[in-house]
Amino acid sequence: MSLLVRSIGELVTNDPSLGDGSALGLVRDAALVVEDGRVAWVGDASHAPATDRVIDAEDGAVIPGFVDSHTHLVFAGDRAGEFAARMAGEPYTGGGIGTTVAATRAASDGELRANLARLRDEALHQGTTTIEIKSGYGLSTADEVRSLRVAREFTAETTFLGAHVVPAEFEGRDDDYVSLVCGEMMKSALPHARWVDVFCERGAFDGDQARAILLAGMGVGLLPRIHANQLTHGPGVQLAVELDAASADHCTHLSDADVDSLAGSTTVATLLPGAEFSTRSPYPDARRLLEAGATVALASDCNPGSSYTTSMPFCVAVAVREMRMTPAEALWAATAGGARALRRPDVGHLGVGAVADLSVLDAASFVHLAYRPGVPLVRTVLLSGEPQ
Amino acid sequence: MSLLVRSIGELVTNDPSLGDGSALGLVRDAALVVEDGRVAWVGDASHAPATDRVIDAEDGAVIPGFVDSHTHLVFAGDRAGEFAARMAGEPYTGGGIGTTVAATRAASDGELRANLARLRDEALHQGTTTIEIKSGYGLSTADEVRSLRVAREFTAETTFLGAHVVPAEFEGRDDDYVSLVCGEMMKSALPHARWVDVFCERGAFDGDQARAILLAGMGVGLLPRIHANQLTHGPGVQLAVELDAASADHCTHLSDADVDSLAGSTTVATLLPGAEFSTRSPYPDARRLLEAGATVALASDCNPGSSYTTSMPFCVAVAVREMRMTPAEALWAATAGGARALRRPDVGHLGVGAVADLSVLDAASFVHLAYRPGVPLVRTVLLSGEPQ
Numbered sequence: 001m002s003l004l005v006r007s008i009g010e011l012v013t014n015d016p017s018l019g020d021g022s023a024l025g026l027v028r029d030a031a032l033v034v035e036d037g038r039v040a041w042v043g044d045a046s047h048a049p050a051t052d053r054v055i056d057a058e059d060g061a062v063i064p065g066f067v068d069s070h071t072h073l074v075f076a077g078d079r080a081g082e083f084a085a086r087m088a089g090e091p092y093t094g095g096g097i098g099t100t101v102a103a104t105r106a107a108s109d110g111e112l113r114a115n116l117a118r119l120r121d122e123a124l125h126q127g128t129t130t131i132e133i134k135s136g137y138g139l140s141t142a143d144e145v146r147s148l149r150v151a152r153e154f155t156a157e158t159t160f161l162g163a164h165v166v167p168a169e170f171e172g173r174d175d176d177y178v179s180l181v182c183g184e185m186m187k188s189a190l191p192h193a194r195w196v197d198v199f200c201e202r203g204a205f206d207g208d209q210a211r212a213i214l215l216a217g218m219g220v221g222l223l224p225r226i227h228a229n230q231l232t233h234g235p236g237v238q239l240a241v242e243l244d245a246a247s248a249d250h251c252t253h254l255s256d257a258d259v260d261s262l263a264g265s266t267t268v269a270t271l272l273p274g275a276e277f278s279t280r281s282p283y284p285d286a287r288r289l290l291e292a293g294a295t296v297a298l299a300s301d302c303n304p305g306s307s308y309t310t311s312m313p314f315c316v317a318v319a320v321r322e323m324r325m326t327p328a329e330a331l332w333a334a335t336a337g338g339a340r341a342l343r344r345p346d347v348g349h350l351g352v353g354a355v356a357d358l359s360v361l362d363a364a365s366f367v368h369l370a371y372r373p374g375v376p377l378v379r380t381v382l383l384s385g386e387p388q
Numbered sequence: 389m390s391l392l393v394r395s396i397g398e399l400v401t402n403d404p405s406l407g408d409g410s411a412l413g414l415v416r417d418a419a420l421v422v423e424d425g426r427v428a429w430v431g432d433a434s435h436a437p438a439t440d441r442v443i444d445a446e447d448g449a450v451i452p453g454f455v456d457s458h459t460h461l462v463f464a465g466d467r468a469g470e471f472a473a474r475m476a477g478e479p480y481t482g483g484g485i486g487t488t489v490a491a492t493r494a495a496s497d498g499e500l501r502a503n504l505a506r507l508r509d510e511a512l513h514q515g516t517t518t519i520e521i522k523s524g525y526g527l528s529t530a531d532e533v534r535s536l537r538v539a540r541e542f543t544a545e546t547t548f549l550g551a552h553v554v555p556a557e558f559e560g561r562d563d564d565y566v567s568l569v570c571g572e573m574m575k576s577a578l579p580h581a582r583w584v585d586v587f588c589e590r591g592a593f594d595g596d597q598a599r600a601i602l603l604a605g606m607g608v609g610l611l612p613r614i615h616a617n618q619l620t621h622g623p624g625v626q627l628a629v630e631l632d633a634a635s636a637d638h639c640t641h642l643s644d645a646d647v648d649s650l651a652g653s654t655t656v657a658t659l660l661p662g663a664e665f666s667t668r669s670p671y672p673d674a675r676r677l678l679e680a681g682a683t684v685a686l687a688s689d690c691n692p693g694s695s696y697t698t699s700m701p702f703c704v705a706v707a708v709r710e711m712r713m714t715p716a717e718a719l720w721a722a723t724a725g726g727a728r729a730l731r732r733p734d735v736g737h738l739g740v741g742a743v744a745d746l747s748v749l750d751a752a753s754f755v756h757l758a759y760r761p762g763v764p765l766v767r768t769v770l771l772s773g774e775p776q
Contacts, residue, residue, distance in 0.1 A: 317762070327471075370472075
């Protein structure tokens with residue numbers, strides 16, 4: 001079965017050899033042909049070959065599916081009370097991340113699966129077609145493995161984040177926990193994970209611990225990524241570049257050397273503006289990274305503590321408003337950028353050969369994702385050419 | 389036909405005599421009975437009377453429908469290019485508001501109606517059940533009347549805003565245009581409008597012109613509201629209070645005297661954070677107004693130039709993040725506050741006797757409107773008790 005997707009509006013391909021030759025490879029009055037779930041042909045609608053089926057986007061823009069390369073979707077419970085207290089500037093005496101760890105451990109597999117399915121569907125209907133999902137609210141071998149097993153039911157991009165924080169039962173024994181993560185926990189996580197991640201931050205894991213954890217993961221075949229420089233300047237970004245991590249995530253507090261290192265590397269700087277929005281924190285300096293030549297991705301960081309949004313359109317709008325990305329830079333970062341952050345050449349663009357993951361918008365241009373903030377503009381989502 | 393809406397989550401009534409006694413009148417494990425489109429009973433679900441039909445919100449929160457008291461939905465065309473240039477910090481040589489005036493004048497009635505219907509539906513499905521709609525892109529007697537006629541097909545809350553800007557053909561003859569607005573245009577608008585509004589701002593209409601226009605409208609029976617103190621300190625707020633206008637809208641640049649005047653009046657301070665979001669401008673100081681005792685409303689300002697969002701949940705989230713409103717204050721402002729800004733005691737709350745306009749959320753608490761920014765959380769909308 002072949003499918004033709006037609007738009008008299010604009011088609012964003014992220015293939016600069018197509019259309020207007022920009023990074024977005026923008027084609028107007030375009031058609032895209034899907035065969036066997038992949039893009040088989042892209043070009044001027046008047047030259048499109050005949051196909052079995054047609055989806056007419058009319059004047060709606062067509063964009064590659066969002067690649068959300070950073071989420072924490074395996075959890076139970078919510079922390080609305082903590083959020084409301086933070087927004088009111090009040091001290092909060094609850095348990096923070098520990099609350100989510102306790103709720104996650106107490107939940108059944110079915111509860112974790114149902115919550116994840118709900119959030120995955122929510123993301124999908126807002127145009128997210130590839131999603132990375134981390135563990136990190138289990139923090140025991142059994143609970144981390146269970147989290148990854150459930151995550152793997154929904155995505156190939158699973159990340160072992162046993163090193164999210166040191167759990168309460170290891171208080172004062174950080175190094176014992178690091179040993180557990182590097183040993184038994186890593187080995188048990190391995191069959192269910194593609195990536196290994198660590199929260200390298202004051203109060204979580206320092207540079208030496210983070211290096212040990214990432215090297216242990218790499219030693220058994222996991223690929224590294226890292227939570228780096230979110231709350232303070234720290235060694236995370238340098239470590240990411242040293243280990244050729246696919247991505248350094250957050251990048252809120254960067255030295256000139258950090259920016260230069262990222263620009264000279266294949267490590268993507270993944271920015272997570274939902275976290276700054278929801279914690280009322282200063283945003284990362286996207287322009288500094290872009291102007292230095294670093295590759296920038298946008299992701300949601302969806303989690304119940306610091307960024308409980310699944311909405312990549314929202315992240316695009318905030319990136320434009322607050323981080324001074326252009327709408328084109330923000331869309332590229334949320335699609336092609338995310339794909340680079342996951343080292344996935346098959347997604348995040350609509351060049352020939354790509355997986356036919358795309359969205360049709362209720363808008364004439366992708367610019368509307370930022371121009372019309374908060375409005376649900378995703379009309380139709382295709383996964384491998386199949387309408388969802 | 390009687391209807392029962394049940395929620396084991398929370399029901400926001402905005403009636404402080406109900407539930408927890410807060411301004412939101414929050415009832416848990418609640419039921420609400422609708423008869424003849426109005427709320428007939430509210431209370432503990434275990435005491436609810438029998439009804440013909442039941443809507444079970446399960447653990448979803450139930451909130452009053454949003455009252456969006458400030459929109460400019462009668463127009464044609466869009467200004468995505470102008471938006472993108474502004475976000476990139478580039479000069480824009482296009483026509484600004486004049487572009488929309490030209491497109492609106494050139495559009496057929498059917499085109500204006502279709503665009504308005506699309507935006508009205510978009511707003512409705514995000515929980516807006518009462519909407520004010522202004523003219524102001526016609527700027528000739530025929531085009532203003534036509535705009536109001538189309539708007540009146542969608543809402544009783546129509547506002548004559550012939551005094552939006554001075555149109556190009558009256559350049560250098562402001563007072564002639566004011567005379568036209570106060571005379572023939574006002575008289576022709578009257579059958580189609582409830583309100584009269586003026587953009588009182590440097591570059592638009594000064595305090596004396598604004599007073600003349602509002603008094604002319606009031607003289608024929610229209611009720612006053614005013615665009616005040618958006619871009620600069622100006623006389624708008626004082627004029628609003630002097631004339632007992634229902635609302636002074638924007639309120640971004642206020643003196644202490646302005647704040648005191650609002651607090652001592654029945655004029656609502658309507659804040660429009662979508663405009664500051666989309667123009668990258670400083671936000672109004674909501675806390676200063678709230679702490680002085682002024683009544684605050686939130687509205688979308690939906691228009692194609694400076695705030696092209698229909699999403700009241702988005703405005704709530706931004707009000708919490710940027711204007712330091714609590715989630716409870718923001719929800720109240722977007723519902724009961726909007727109703728006061730339209731002097732409509734029958735909407736914006738769910739006390740007995742209110743119109744049964746409400747939304748069921750895909751969330752256990754109204755807090756999620758801010759906690760989960762950008763996520764479409766409105767599951768079901770009822771207008772006068774009828775699911776939409």
